Amino acid sequence: MKSDNKLSSAMNTDVSRRGFLGGTAALGVTAASTSALMGKKAYAAKKGGHLRAGIAHGSTTDSLDPATYENGFSLALDYTLFNHLGEVDHTGTVKPELAESWEASPDAKTWSFKLRQGVEFHNGKTLEASDVIASIEYHMGEDTKSAAKSLLKQVKSMKADGKNEVVIELEAGNADFPYVISDYHIAIKPAKDGKIDPTEGIGTGPYALENYEPGVRLMANKNKNYFKSDRGHFDQVELITIIDLAARQNALTTGEIDMMDRADLKTVHLLKRQKGINVMETVGYKHYTMPMRTDTAPFDSNDLRLALKYSLDREELVKKILRGHGVVGNDHPISPTNQYHAEGLAQRMYDPDKAKFHFKKAGMEGTTIQLSAADAAFPGAVDAAVLYKEHAAKAGIDIEVVREPNDGYWSNVWMKKGWCACYWGGRPTEDWMFTTAYAAGADWNDTFWKHDRFNELLLAARAELDSDKRRTMYYEMQEIVSNDGGVVVPMFANYVFAATDKILPSEQMAGNWELDGSKFAERWSFA
Amino acid sequence: MSQILKMVAQRFALGFLTLFIVSLIIFLGIELLPGDIAEEILGQSATPETVAAFRKELGLDVPAHIRYFDWLWGMLQGDMGRSLANKREISELIGLRFGNTLFLAVTAAAISVPLALTLGVLAALYRHSFYDRAVNVVTLSSISFPEFFVAYILIFLVSVTFPIFPSIANISDATPFWDKVYKVLLPALTLTLVVVAHMMRMTRAAIINLLASPYIEMANLKGLSRARVIVKHALPNALAPIINVVVINLAYLIVGVVVVEVVFVYPGLGQLMVDSVSKRDLPVVQASAMIFAGTYVLLNLLADILSILTNPRLLHPR
Numbered sequence: 093m094k095s096d097n098k099l100s101s102a103m104n105t106d107v108s109r110r111g112f113l114g115g116t117a118a119l120g121v122t123a124a125s126t127s128a129l130m131g132k133k134a135y136a137a138k139k140g141g142h143l144r145a146g147i148a149h150g151s152t153t154d155s156l157d158p159a160t161y162e163n164g165f166s167l168a169l170d171y172t173l174f175n176h177l178g179e180v181d182h183t184g185t186v187k188p189e190l191a192e193s194w195e196a197s198p199d200a201k202t203w204s205f206k207l208r209q210g211v212e213f214h215n216g217k218t219l220e221a222s223d224v225i226a227s228i229e230y231h232m233g234e235d236t237k238s239a240a241k242s243l244l245k246q247v248k249s250m251k252a253d254g255k256n257e258v259v260i261e262l263e264a265g266n267a268d269f270p271y272v273i274s275d276y277h278i279a280i281k282p283a284k285d286g287k288i289d290p291t292e293g294i295g296t297g298p299y300a301l302e303n304y305e306p307g308v309r310l311m312a313n314k315n316k317n318y319f320k321s322d323r324g325h326f327d328q329v330e331l332i333t334i335i336d337l338a339a340r341q342n343a344l345t346t347g348e349i350d351m352m353d354r355a356d357l358k359t360v361h362l363l364k365r366q367k368g369i370n371v372m373e374t375v376g377y378k379h380y381t382m383p384m385r386t387d388t389a390p391f392d393s394n395d396l397r398l399a400l401k402y403s404l405d406r407e408e409l410v411k412k413i414l415r416g417h418g419v420v421g422n423d424h425p426i427s428p429t430n431q432y433h434a435e436g437l438a439q440r441m442y443d444p445d446k447a448k449f450h451f452k453k454a455g456m457e458g459t460t461i462q463l464s465a466a467d468a469a470f471p472g473a474v475d476a477a478v479l480y481k482e483h484a485a486k487a488g489i490d491i492e493v494v495r496e497p498n499d500g501y502w503s504n505v506w507m508k509k510g511w512c513a514c515y516w517g518g519r520p521t522e523d524w525m526f527t528t529a530y531a532a533g534a535d536w537n538d539t540f541w542k543h544d545r546f547n548e549l550l551l552a553a554r555a556e557l558d559s560d561k562r563r564t565m566y567y568e569m570q571e572i573v574s575n576d577g578g579v580v581v582p583m584f585a586n587y588v589f590a591a592t593d594k595i596l597p598s599e600q601m602a603g604n605w606e607l608d609g610s611k612f613a614e615r616w617s618f619a
Numbered sequence: 620m621s622q623i624l625k626m627v628a629q630r631f632a633l634g635f636l637t638l639f640i641v642s643l644i645i646f647l648g649i650e651l652l653p654g655d656i657a658e659e660i661l662g663q664s665a666t667p668e669t670v671a672a673f674r675k676e677l678g679l680d681v682p683a684h685i686r687y688f689d690w691l692w693g694m695l696q697g698d699m700g701r702s703l704a705n706k707r708e709i710s711e712l713i714g715l716r717f718g719n720t721l722f723l724a725v726t727a728a729a730i731s732v733p734l735a736l737t738l739g740v741l742a743a744l745y746r747h748s749f750y751d752r753a754v755n756v757v758t759l760s761s762i763s764f765p766e767f768f769v770a771y772i773l774i775f776l777v778s779v780t781f782p783i784f785p786s787i788a789n790i791s792d793a794t795p796f797w798d799k800v801y802k803v804l805l806p807a808l809t810l811t812l813v814v815v816a817h818m819m820r821m822t823r824a825a826i827i828n829l830l831a832s833p834y835i836e837m838a839n840l841k842g843l844s845r846a847r848v849i850v851k852h853a854l855p856n857a858l859a860p861i862i863n864v865v866v867i868n869l870a871y872l873i874v875g876v877v878v879v880e881v882v883f884v885y886p887g888l889g890q891l892m893v894d895s896v897s898k899r900d901l902p903v904v905q906a907s908a909m910i911f912a913g914t915y916v917l918l919n920l921l922a923d924i925l926s927i928l929t930n931p932r933l934l935h936p937r
């Protein structure tokens with residue numbers, strides 16, 4: 093079955109899960125670079141219509157349970173049916189959604205969220221502080237299986253102050269807490285006796301669930317009482333799982349669907365030529381990485397790590413693997429669109445001489461380095477590894493590409509083998525990204541990296557509310573990761589998606605997720 | 620007739636044994652795959668704690684053999700259990716999908732079986748003619764291409780270039796019957812192209828085989844027309860092998876269409892099974908496997924019964 097291209101692309105769910113969980117909302121300063129397609133006519137959303145969106149994910153094993161959201165379909169479903177305390181807008185800033193406003197104590201330890209009044213759930217119940225607390229609590233505690241569990245470990249206590257205010261106390265100050273609490277997992281659902289029913293589809297979102305067949309489709313009807321009067325324009329939204337790339341593009345060009353995610357980078361130039369199709373691209377936070385285990389030989393030597401970092405031609409990877417739909421990385425996980433991206437940091441260039449020098453200094457001459465890769469890590473990972481091998485050969489470094497099976501890649505290869513291909517969707521804030529994958533002892537510190545100065549800065553920056561001071565600290569941290577960290581970050585990948593010209597996307601799209609922060613059902617309309 | 624009843628009873632007993640062995644193999648196979656459902660679903664977010672909590676919730680902390688016998692006991696009582704991934708009743712989950720799979724299979728069979736038999740009989744009738752060669756070349760070519768290729772070509776021709784049929788078979792329970800037929804016509808045509816050659820060639824070969832028999836010669840000497848000789852005299856005796864091939868292809872239409880389901884985004888049982896295997900959702904995989912294996916057992920039994928019924932020598936053994 094594996095040799096059958098059609099089938100293996102259909103079964104390649106690891107890729108999607110990974111891309112999805114890896115990323116979250118985005119904190120960027122640039123407005124997402126939507127195309128100029130709305131330039132000509134005045135922007136006016138039309139009410140009504142039946143939207144059919146083709147989504148590249150979705151499996152029969154999905155459910156409505158927010159604890160186990162695992163792919164792009166869950167994400168679209170979540171933002172169609174539910175709301176969160178805050179939402180990320182096109183500038184990458186988190187704005188109050190179900191909360192009306194929030195306030196932090198000077199040490200950023202105590203946060204109080206004032207809830208919007210008169211918001212109704214699809215079943216007519218009015219939103220109260222107890223619903224919010226129950227929805228957050230569902231992801232906390234010993235017995236939860238939620239992916240947001242580690243995010244919420246910092247919460248010390250929660251209490252309702254009246255019906256419309258929730259006060260959350262943290263173990264330590266966190267200036268970015270509104271981002272954390274607006275994570276897509278923490279969908280606000282109605283509480284009954286202090287507990288939410290996780291598998292129920294009742295929320296406060298722009299559309300109310302009509303019918304959900306996991307792995308096939310979701311149908312939702314307009315929520316007439318939606319609290320955002322200028323959002324949620326469609327009468328009905330239908331999300332259809334179309335995993336097969338060719339099927340998805342055919343469905344779009346033959347008018348079976350109105351929009352789709354994940355355009356095929358290899359043929360996107362042909363899709364652009366099609367009449368009546370708009371191809372859109374947003375700068376993402378998603379990046380492809382190659383983590384080395386810095387706790388084991390030979391990757392414990394920083395000279396070897398530098399040698400490998402210098403022996404890769406990143407430009408060529410962007411050109412060949414991403415077909416130009418992305419930007420080169422600089423061996424740290426902070427995207428150029430992140431708020432505190434270190435612009436002054438020199439771009440790492442392909443330099444076989446330096447690579448040779450460091451390789452020799454590490455005393456590794458004549459040895460072979462193994463690089464494990466599978467397309468489960470990211471589309472084209474194996475090809476990228478082979479290109480890497482070619483580049484490194486010019487520096488006299490012999491890389492052996494080990495092709496791993498897609499199946500079980502994340503349990504058997506990632507964080508197990510010395511050096512492998514991997515990918516992260518990025519995190520909305522510098523702190524979140526670093527805490528998740530670079531802090532000493534973090535569950536997903538996939539380089540097993542431990543750097544005292546870095547960890548010191550991480551704690552200091554987290555509790556700092558002064559933006560300039562934070563910037564200085566995050567700059568230094570990016571430099572440390574780039575020069576000492578165990579990760580090679582060849583590139584950041586853009587989101588490329590398409591719609592027919594009957595669809596009017598937002599004027600400026602959010603880049604935190606694909607398809608306008610995955611809030612297309614709420615933000616887009618028919619033209 | 621008692622001969623047949625005895626055979627049916629024997630076959631059923633053997634069938635149950637087969638199903639039991641299949642279930643055991645599937646169970647062991649899934650257990651051997653790396654990772655379990657908790658790890659697969661949590662993916663990157665899996666930490667030892669969340670995996671342990673998830674396993675406990677699903678009852679995966681119980682030893683494998685106990686889980687197997689629990690499942691077996693439930694199955695014997697007609698309870699297929701619930702999906703581990705989304706807690707839905709498997710009977711409900713599968714019922715819908717199996718209905719879709721059968722609908723596609725029946726549509727494809729309704730086109731392909733009469734078509735194949737007609738083409739086969741005509742090929743036998745006009746043996747070595749231009750028609751015979753042409754139909755052989757065309758059907759053999761279509762069976763030689765991979766299914767997804769045939770599907771893409773059809774989509775290109777009749778839904779992109781000439782927009783007659785929809786490129787995806789997007790159906791739900793609410794879709795009216797004829798609308799459903801229209802939407803599955805393209806996948807059904809794809810399957811027809813894939814299965815027709817096998818049945819057509821067998822029909823042709825079985826009939827030609829008989830044409831040398833003395834009783835056919837007798838019929839010819841009586842001055843009967845070629846068409847009458849073939850349809851009335853040769854065909855009934857050629858039915859047994861034809862039925863077997865038709866039935867094997869019917870079974871294929873039910874269990875082997877996952878690629879077509881993917882290309883046409885058709886919510887059938889194949890896709891359900893592939894999803895469940897990749898997530899290690901064991902009860903769903905087991906239930907699907909039972910249905911697929913059961914389909915083969917039943918259809919083979921049907922083929923044997925029909926072959927006996929069409930053959931007086933087998934029906935009344937001395």
